[in-house]
Amino acid sequence: GQQLNQSPQSMFIQEGEDVSMNCTSSSIFNTWLWYKQDPGEGPVLLIALYKAGELTSNGRLTAQFGITRKDSFLNISASIPSDVGIYFCAGRDTSGTYKYIFGTGTRLKVLA
């Protein structure tokens, strides 16, 4: 099935550093969702975005809905060891279906 381009694929960072990741699509989306998944668990919704240009924060996490409606960004400030995991973006396009298209995931590892 269709997938979104998500980058980077993986990253190793030092504790306290800021992290940025993004998702891009070839089509326009009207909803962007960002998830974090820990091993053996289901994805947990972090942030939901609904309008082009929207900037939303959840603690140390900030996500933005790109103004072209074809991309979205997630930033994590001052990373801590428990930020480790896989981050997925997911988008819902304008076709009117209830399906979400997922990004390929960004695996984050934080070095203490």
Place this chain on the structure above:
Amino acid sequence: DAMVIQNPRYQVTQFGKPVTLSCSQTLNHNVMYWYQQKSSQAPKLLFHYYDKDFNNEADTPDNFQSRRPNTSFCFLDIRSPGLGDAAMYLCAIRTGTYNEQFFGPGTRLTVL
């Protein structure tokens, strides 16, 4: 409180022996989804329901069936599991107001 409940969390079956995974939700949302996820890949949509309206993905094998007897419950039946069906199976719901998708904790299926 858990919005999406999946049972069991771990399921072991034998090659070719039918298995059923269950999902329930606490808030009677209209849309429910079943995803398959393998080894840190993005979740892959198998099918989804809008109420009782069933929507099968074109590439979902015939070996996978689903039932939704009422709004709260949804089942995934794997008629003849193969080794390649070993995966995490995720159930999700979509909230009507904000187009958010919430996942359950998943069922890890092992096929011996």
